Amino acid sequence: MAEQEVLMAVENLNKWFPVRKMGRARGYVKAVNDVSLQIRRGETLGIVGESGCGKTTLGRAMIRLTDVTDGRVIFDGQDISRLSEKELRPLRRDMQIIFQDPYSSLNPRMTVGDIISEPLVYQNMYSASERIDRVRELMDLCGLDPVYIRRYPHEFSGGQRQRIGIARAIAVNPKFVLCDEPVSALDVSIQSQVINLLMDLQSRTGIAYAFISHNLNVVYHVSRRIAVLYLGRVVELAERETFKNNRAHPYTRALFEAIPQVGFDEQQKKAPLSGDLPSPVDLPSGCVFHTRCPYTQPRCRTEVPDLREIDPGHYVACHLV
């Protein structure tokens, strides 16, 4: 990948949370483990995996809403992994976030206009009157009628609130937006409205997205490339089409088979995996997936498989692939 194409690069990133009992650290939740990946300008990288696998933590580390335990985050050519909040402030303009919950992520006491212009104020962009014009323009762009500029969030439906969140995120013309489960809380008939909006905005403005979701169908639809996480590790990373026909990692294969598809052809009726997810406090030795993998070999229990490029652009962390 050419240097200038890369907008966000994560290198050997670790994020561990101390587990405290009686005030003393008793081990760590190893939420993100040795993750390396890149996001190009204007592209969508999908991040999928089951609950607790570290999607949100990875995303928040990328935009430095959390500090990193180890490794580097390079945004637009600059290492931001150790910057202070003050040093990050000017960069915040280029890194925004859309949250999952359109109900709790908007301040109920602020009008829609104030919510959307908040990042403009924070970044000191435009004069007060220009700001109002910008807010109207953004509302229009996001499919919200600008006459509602003085209304409060509770007067809107879930889908409309998510549009408010999107308008707020793109207000400052960011280069990168972290979308953390942006449609998961929405009704099925509303989800496609929001997905189309996000994709339209991208083709118009060239924003890059990290799109986090546990819904593989949605991620497949919006992404150019997809990273599959299991217990804080990337187990497979490839162009989206690869996941249709050439999924290689045993976990990825099981995950895709587990998703019930509408329509009946070749519907898997047998659960592809047995057993529960191990705790991220006591990660399995060797390959993190070995406790549930149907193909486990002796070396899988002891040796951590590297994320290797098996085909151009197709990375897999498995000893057998």
Added chain:
Amino acid sequence: MTDKQPLLKVRDLCTYFYTEEGIVYALDDVSFDVARGQTLGIVGESGSGKSVTALSIMRLVQSPPGRIVSGTVELLGEDILKKSRKEMKQIRGGKIGMIFQEPMTSLNPVYTVGNQIMESILLHSDCNRKQAKERAIEMLRLVGIPLPEKRFGEYPHQLSGGMRQRVMIAIALSCNPQLLICDEPTTALDVTIQAQILELINDLKQQTGASVIMITHDLGVISRVADEVMVMYAGKAMEYGAARDVFTQPRHPYTAALLKSIPNLEEDVERLHVIEGMVPSLSKRPQGCLFHPRCKQAMTVCQEKRPALTTAPDGRRVRCFLHSDAVEKEAAHG
């Protein structure tokens, strides 16, 4: 929909909530059958009345503000809406078992899982405590919980989400119910665990011959488990028929639009189909067809009159004027 007497026969069921904002028509004129050994899927978006359907069958609707206003719910030919509270208590957890979405809130945190299964068995059978304990352990083993003797003495918080849902299934099945109602049993679970639970429910259904009502907003889940499906929208059944047919050849514009709006791996589309507008409020419902403000095919009649659920010669039921002329009309309610 078979000639044989169905296990459960629900007719013209209306459940309303009398609230400050007005009457919420949560369930309006809903009819369906569940045949023996079959799985009926009920699918619909948030607030469409799926849970109220389940609660109405179990007579667990919160009252006030809720009330079953009319209709019948026949279990093996007997209207359970006419049963006394005491009789209902026997039916719930006896002939009808139920599994809810969030196993943490339906399991009691202060009792061991074993105790909770035993209690259900003791309430619904003539077992003594020793037999009940044996049966409880057997049930834990049946639902695939490793080391059941050890798990018997553990508390709900010591189990993972998937394990808790297995315990709920064990409780629901401990009295050999003829009908198992599952309300979003896997929504809080990860997909690989969801697949395990769906497989378990399917296997147990096969082993015990019980019928299942599977409630979910996930069309994929219905696709995987249901024989028949009822698609609900704003408290009404919009389409009802064999699951495979409804999903491959939807007739109601809502079903068709919904199927087109969800992405799937098989059919790769550039842009997703959009259903404009939003789900109507159940206390301020639109005139005419409840879907007409969002329907691309709406006609004048759709704005004025409520379409009835009509049955086509092939058995498919659809509530839409586009499908009501050529077919035999049922009594037009609602």
